[in-house]
Amino acid sequence: MLIDSNLIIYALQQRKMTLGDALIAATCLEYDKTLATRNTVDFIWIKNLQVINPLERNCL
Numbered sequence: 001m002l003i004d005s006n007l008i009i010y011a012l013q014q015r016k017m018t019l020g021d022a023l024i025a026a027t028c029l030e031y032d033k034t035l036a037t038r039n040t041v042d043f044i045w046i047k048n049l050q051v052i053n054p055l056e057r058n059c060l
Contacts, residue, residue, distance in 0.1 A: 007046070017042065025049055 007029065008022040017025075025046055028035045034050040035043055043051045 007026045008019070021042055025035065025043055027033075029046070029049055034052055036052050036054045037043065038053055038055055040051050040053050043049060
C-alpha cells in the first residue's frame with residue numbers, strides 16, 4: 001500500500017498529529033474513503049478529506 005508521505009510529514013510537523021492519525025488520514029485520502037471518528041477536530045483541516053462523526057445524528 002502506498003501512502004502519501006508528503007501528507008504524513010506535513011501533518012506531523014505542522015499540526016502535531018500522531019503518526020497513527022496521519023496514517024489513517026493518508027489511507028482515507030489514498031482510497032477516497034470517508035473517515036469516521038468522534039475526534040473530527042484533528043482532521044477537518046486536511047484538504048479533500050471527508051470526515052464524519054458517526055455519533056452525531058446528522059452525520060449521514
